[in-house]
Structures are given as C-alpha cells and as structure tokens.
Amino acid sequence: MVSRIGILTGGGDCPGLNAAIRAVVRRADQANVLTFGFRAGWKGVLDLEVDQLTLSTTRGLLHRGGTILGTSRVDPYREPNGVERIREALEVHRLDGLVVIGGEGTLSAATRLTEEGIPIVGIPKTIDNDVAATELTIGFLTAVRTATEAVDRLHSTAESHNRVMVLEVMGRHAGWIATYSGMAGGADAILIPEVPFDIDAVGRHLKHRAGSGRDFSIVVVAEGALPLDGTLEIEEPPKDEFGRPRLGGIGHAIAHEIETRTGFPARVTILGHVQRGGSPTAMDRVLATQMGVKAAELAIDSRWGQMTAFQNHAVVPVPLAEATARLKTVPASLYHVAETFFG
DSSP, X not given: OOOEEEEEEOXXXXXXXXXXXXXXXXXXXXTTOEEEEETTTXXXXXXXXXXXXXTTTTTTOTTOOSOTTOOOOOOGGGXXXXXXXXXXXXXXXTOSEEEEEEOHHXXXXXXXXXXXXXXXXXXXXXXXXOBTTOSOOBTHHHHHHHHHHHHHHHHHHHHHHTOEEEEEEOOSSOOHHHHHHHHHHTOSEEEBTTBOBOHHHHHHHHHHHHHTTOOOEEEEEXXXXXXXXXXXXXXXXXXXXXXXXXXXXXXXXXXXXXXXXXXXXXXXXXXXXXXGOSOOOHHHHHHHHHHHHHHHHHHHTTOOSEEEEEETTEEEEEEHHHHTSSBOOOOHHHHHXXXXXXX
C-alpha cells in the first residue's frame, strides 16, 4: 500500500507547475499519502534535498508562475552512479515512488528509470508542447498567450513605421508556439523547424504585400527554424553544458536578409524567457490541476510507468515509453491552415 510519494519539477520552468504540485499534494492527502518535494529536479533527488509538502505549504499556488520546488536540467544518467543514488533516495526517505513533472528530457530519463524498476508517474510540462501522446502540455497555452500579445503589440508599431517586425519565439525542434501565436496574431509569415524556409520566397512575399498597399509585415520565427539547404548560411550556435546548440538569435539573421532582399527596414524582438514567466492562464491552471490529481491517483493505485495525457478533453494515463518515443511536431495540416493567410 502506498503511503509516501516524492515529487519533482525538472527542465525549464513554465506557468502551471505550482498548480500541478498543489493538486498532487491535495489528492494524496485525501488518501492519507504523504508527499515530499525534491529541490531542483533530479539534482535534489541525487543530493537528498527534500522537504515534506502539506496542504498549508501548498496553499495559494494556483495562480503563481514558476515552481516552488525549483528546477534544473540535471540528467541522472549523466551523473556518477545516478540510478543507484535515486534508488538510495527512495530508500532513505521510504518513498513508494515519484511523480515527475517535466518535458521531453526529464520524462525521457523517467522512462529509462522506470525500465530499471524505479516506480514513476509522469506529468508533461513544456511550453514547446512537443511531448507525444498528449494534445497539450502544461505551460504551452500561457506561452502562446504571451507570444500572441507580443504580435498584437508589434502590429501597431509596424504599421506606424512601415516596417517589417520579426518576432523570435522559443521552439528548438517544434514550432507550436510560433504557429499558434502567428495564426492568432495574424502574422504574415511563420517560420518553424518542421518546414525549412526559403528566405528569397519570404522576401518576394513581403514585397508582394507592399505592392498591394500593405507597407508593414509581421514575421514570427521559432528559434530552431532552419533554411532550405543551400539558400542561406546560418552561423553555428555555441553549445550549452549538455552539448546541445544554444539557440536564440536567428531573428537577427532573418531581419538582416529581409532588409537586404527587399530594402524594407526590419526590426527584431526576441521574447526569450519572457515566454516562461507570468501567471498561468485559466486553461493551464485547469489542465495542471487535472493532471496533478490524475498523477496522484495513479501513484496511490501503484500504476507506475504511466504519464498523464490530455486527449479528447479528458486526462488519461498513457505509458511513459509511448509518450517519450518521439517528439510531437507541428503537423503539415495545421501549417497549411496558417499558410492560407500569409499575405
């Protein structure tokens, strides 16, 4: 019988994490299960940094952004004796299992740990919305709201100065934020990692708009967007501490090329970590609450190796292995809808 569970938030922060923590603790408490929060993601598990979470310590969290537990990008498989240290943490604190709230990287580690016998339930959170088997991840819709508001604000200054405004948003391998915010804000071009772009075609499109009397344009570009082979040289980005390209800045390259090809003045706005902050939208609060309650129930019933997923307006369990088998990218059908309004 389950009596004690741990919880952690790993990877990048996003709005809605605190709402999910609150929901796990509340549902676990109803079943007389104690909840313990690990600090800074997997790092807290490895270093045995944990505090008990109660109804009183998790009150007032629903509307707060970020995570009270803190987070990190530590991967237990990159740490010395990582798997053994996680097993030790569960033994030391007499935990029956873990609720892991994270994105693709954190949940991929959780999947591997599950396969090695460590009891885990996953909750998907990432503003990139790229976790498979779920239609939505916690934090995505709030990030879309932030990016859409930026597009709306850029429209007025673009029109006032007859400029091309380039808005760069997050999206390393998947262009969900760019596609949604670009469509919602009425962008004139949307560049995403899934569809390599032709910068000459973008320039021709913007010149055609100007010839039709529309002397300003909005271009939304995901940070991971790439040009068609042989059409544009993009400088190789530096690597982060995990060996991944440190993205950010392609908006400047796009703006420069647009100015060169069209003669139109172009300005760049990079939202960066602004997309991760702020109070979660109502939908993210509800989604996080649903997923937190479901994750707690799965843990209480010892249904380990599962992840909570939003499908057909309901939160259901799916195998962690299924959820992390691939990245969920923007489908061609959705991008086709966006292209209908380009120009």
